[in-house]
Amino acid sequence: MTYEEIEFVWSSSSQAVSSRFPLVCTVRLRPVILNAMTRFQSILLAAALLVTPAFAASSIHEFTMKDIDGKPFALLQLKGKAVLMVNVASKCGYTKQYAGLEALFKKYKDRGLVIVGVPANDFGSQEPGSDAEIKQFCTRTYNVTFPMLSKVSVKGSAIAPLYSYLTAAQGGDVKWNFTKFLIGKDGKAAARFEPKVTPDAPELAEAIERLLK
Numbered sequence: 577m578t579y580e581e582i583e584f585v586w587s588s589s590s591q592a593v594s595s596r597f598p599l600v601c602t603v604r605l606r607p608v609i610l611n612a613m614t615r616f617q618s619i620l621l622a623a624a625l626l627v628t629p630a631f632a633a634s635s636i637h638e639f640t641m642k643d644i645d646g647k648p649f650a651l652l653q654l655k656g657k658a659v660l661m662v663n664v665a666s667k668c669g670y671t672k673q674y675a676g677l678e679a680l681f682k683k684y685k686d687r688g689l690v691i692v693g694v695p696a697n698d699f700g701s702q703e704p705g706s707d708a709e710i711k712q713f714c715t716r717t718y719n720v721t722f723p724m725l726s727k728v729s730v731k732g733s734a735i736a737p738l739y740s741y742l743t744a745a746q747g748g749d750v751k752w753n754f755t756k757f758l759i760g761k762d763g764k765a766a767a768r769f770e771p772k773v774t775p776d777a778p779e780l781a782e783a784i785e786r787l788l789k
Contacts, residue, residue, distance in 0.1 A: 625704075635763025636661075639738045642726040644711045646693075649725060650737075654771075656761050657688045658787040661742065663730045665703040666713050673754050674718035676775030680784075681722040687788050688761070691722040694739075696730045699753050703727060707762045730735040730755075756780070760787050 633639065636651045636659065643649040660680070665671060674693075674724075681691045695710050697703040703710065705727050714720040728736040730750045742757045743749055743764035756769040758780075769785050774780075 599738070608747070610763075633737070633748065636738065636741065636759055636765075637763035639741070641728075641736075641738060644707050644726055646653040646707065646726060649723070654690055654692075655763060656753060657690050658684075658761055658784060659693045659759040660689065660784070661757045661759060662693055662725075663696045663698075663739075663750060663753060663755055664714075665696065665699065666705060666710060667702040668700070669751075669752040670754040670771050673771075673775055674714060674720060678718055678722065678748040678777045679718055679779075684788065685722075689784060689788065693720065693722060694730065695725070695727040697727060697732050698729055702753060724733070758783055758787065 632662070638651075638656050640650045640652075649654070661675075662673075662677060664674070677691050681689065681774055693714070697705050705713070710727065711724060714724060728739070730736065730739040735743075739750065742765055746757060746768040752771045754771040756771075756773065757765055758767040758769070760766045766787060769777070769780055769783075
């Protein structure tokens, strides 16, 4: 029996996508099935195949984000380092944790820890500013020197693919600003700490020490 093929190519305006899988899917259908389907239904079928586990990221190293200056930031460059990824906000009760995060970065950076700040406006609209405003606030108020990314969503329908991976790997949806994901040298999510866990908390330090050994 002959088949007809539908090729579905997915592209995204998202600034953060997994970069190592070809987002092209060819669906082979019998003509009788194809004739019974609308174009919209065929697109949905192909799209469903694209989000199967075969296309799922296995580490953060497969993602490219934008940094706070709008330049590409390939997370592959963090391979071999432990990473603490934190969704940050400038007008939150936890904002003062910036100081502790900077101190933590200075303490461990020579041993291979990188802290990455990820601005997000998902909780109480507490990060309303532009990337330029966020950068100015962080550097002038807290002298932040660790990498900062461009503002994204870390939950909901507009969630950045990176955070889809992190939340699937550790603990489900992000519940508030300054949630901390600790990632191993292999790029896999190793632990999660909720906002109340401060940067100087013993349990966080112990987890970092284990990854840096």
